[in-house]
Amino acid sequence: MLSRAARAFAVSLAVTFALSSVAACGSDGSGSTASGDDKAPLEIWVRKPPGSNTEKTHQKLAADFTAATGVPAHVTALFDDFETKLQQAAAQKKLPDLIVNDTAQLGTLVKQGLVRQVDKGRVAGGDQLIPQAWDAARAADGKYYGVPFSAQTFALLVRKDWREKLGLAQPTSWDQLDALASAFTSGDPDGNGKADTYGYVVPGSTKRGYLDWYASSFLWSAGGDYFTGEPGSLKPAIAGERSVAAVERLKKQFCTDRSVVPGAVTAETTQAHPLFETGKGGIYLTGPYNMARFDKSLGKDKYEVVPLPAGPGGKSAVLAEGENVYLMAGSKNPNGQQRYAEYLAGPQGQRTGMAGDTDGTVVRLPVNRTVDLAAERTDARWQVFDKVYREAGRYAPAVPEWTPFRQASSETLNAVVADCGSDPEAALDKLASTFAAELKKQGAGS
Incomplete structure (x- = not known):
């Protein structure tokens, strides 16, 4: 009887041959x-x-x-x-x-x-x-x-009732956004007299690369990037000055401002959604598909949809x-x-x-x-x-396989925000080396 490993190899081999056969009869490649x-x-x-x-x-x-x-x-x-x-x-x-x-x-x-x-x-x-x-x-x-x-x-879902209670305007810059998150954390916006609210809801888990998925919009809007160059001759840009600045800002939210909902480093989206709708966090970068859910669970009048403000470079680039x-x-x-x-x-x-x-x-x-x-x-x-x-x-960069890059980035970002003594620049330098090796492996780098 074949072992589990042998059976897995046999299935993989069968799929490989089948794909070659199927692809051959469908198109001439042009x-x-x-x-x-x-x-x-x-x-x-x-x-x-x-x-x-x-x-x-x-x-x-x-x-x-x-x-x-x-x-x-x-x-x-x-x-x-x-x-x-x-x-x-x-x-x-x-x-x-x-x-x-x-x-x-x-x-x-x-x-x-x-x-x-x-x-x-x-x-x-x-x-x-x-x-x-x-x-x-x-x-x-x-x-x-x-x-x-x-x-x-994606856009920011913001607790409108909290913002108006604290007498603050909709954020139009990153500094205003961070200030709003800090106010939600320290200003008792729900009025219950307890320090139990926070600013940012972040799905920061490494599973499926969630933290990179969340952080990519901030990376690009800060002027940072994953790669530079043309397809086939890409080079890592993840350790560039603006990329580092974006990650340092993310770490500050977690470690200095402490304006991120606790537990974010292990939260997937399934755990993040309830943090917004139950009043733990008041700012959530997410997609339009969540509006129907939050309209029912939280109330349409309680929150508003706000575009992510332009980053320090004056641009906004959203996943x-x-x-x-x-x-x-x-x-x-x-x-x-x-x-x-x-x-x-x-x-x-x-x-x-x-x-x-x-x-x-x-x-x-x-x-x-x-x-x-x-x-x-x-x-x-x-x-x-x-x-x-x-x-x-x-959209995410056009490389043969994006998943390995997203996963490596997520693990690096997670390690940085989970350890307030971490060095973002050193961590991104190491990630750039990982990117370079993966680009070479995929035949996408110079």
């Missing part, structure tokens, strides 16, 4: 598709909970597409272990025709040969898409392997994320694949995907610039996020 059956049914996988209203929105999108084109389209909603099930499908040579999944999965999908290249210039309506949305579909080799579908970015439509290798209907992706990114697909002000939204922020968000949603707070995305949204 972005042009092989001939196929233009009426063959399309199987679409979406990363949504089965039975949810978001699944129902995707089902409507598929039905509308079929009604308009005559091409059958079937949606399967998967949430838990989505990537594992995709690997299993590849091993069985039964990949879906398309998947709608996170932009962060691009590098992995390309590396594994699961997706085929997209010729951006041949995507109908592609010129209507917001330029930075296309950035999320471009891999480290400069080629495109998906069509943008949905975007999201952008979202979903792409990925055209999987080996489809029997490559033309149908592209038509479906074009439909989802087109004006009608975007409007349907937005689902108004309901919880069925699968398009958080439209990637098509012809779609007026204000005409689709009455909640004006979405417009704050939309403006941030269009003016300051920035």
Whole structure:
């Protein structure tokens, strides 16, 4: 009987061979598709909970597409272990025709040969898409392997009732933001006579790279960066002067101002959300998807949405994320694949995907610039996020595999803020060496 290690190796080997076989029959690598059956049914996988209203929105999108084109389209909603099930499908040579999944999965999908290249210039309506949305579909080799579908970015959720009780204005600079966080920590904004409130809610865990995910917007807005140079010849910039200044400011919030909610160094987002809605912290950099939750648990009138102020360099660059439509290798209907992706990114697909002000939204922020968000949603707070995305949204760096960098950065930042005697400059110098080795390993560095 095979050992667990032997079985794991066998599965890995089978997947590797399957991926090579599947990829070979789907595309010639240039972005042009092989001939196929233009009426063959399309199987679409979406990363949504089965039975949810978001699944129902995707089902409507598929039905509308079929009604308009005559091409059958079937949606399967998967949430838990989505990537594992995709690997299993590849091993069985039964990949879906398309998947709608996170932009962060691009590098992995390309590396594994699961997706085929997209010729951006041949995507109908592609010129209507917001330029930075296309950035999320471009891999480290400069080629495109998906069509943008949905975007999201982050803004500050601030306890409006606390701020007004203390007689303070909305922050328009980092100094004002830190001052507001300190006031929330020391000024008893909830009026209960106890020192039990804080400024910042921070998901500072190293799990899944959470602290780097949170800190990236501050790093960029401070003028710092992860890398410098062109794709293929990148060099670490994480130990640069402005990067160090951004991390020193983060450490000050934890160690000097003590304006961060206790326990942040081990908090994932699932632990961070309750800290905001139960009145432990009053400032939370997060996405628009949390508004529906906090409206119910905290009250819509208790908090406000405020853009992250520009950093010391006068700019604001905020992490952008979202979903792409990925055209999987080996489809029997490559033309149908592209038509479906074009439909989802087109004006009608975007409007349907937005689902108004309901919880069925699968398009958080439209990637098509012809779609007026204000005409689709009455909640004006979405417009704050939309403006941030269009003016300051920035995606994670395009490297073959971003995860190792995010994880290493998160572990370094966590160690710095968890130890108030730490040396940020020395820690980032060490991280830069780790980055250099990983860039070389991935063939992305000079």
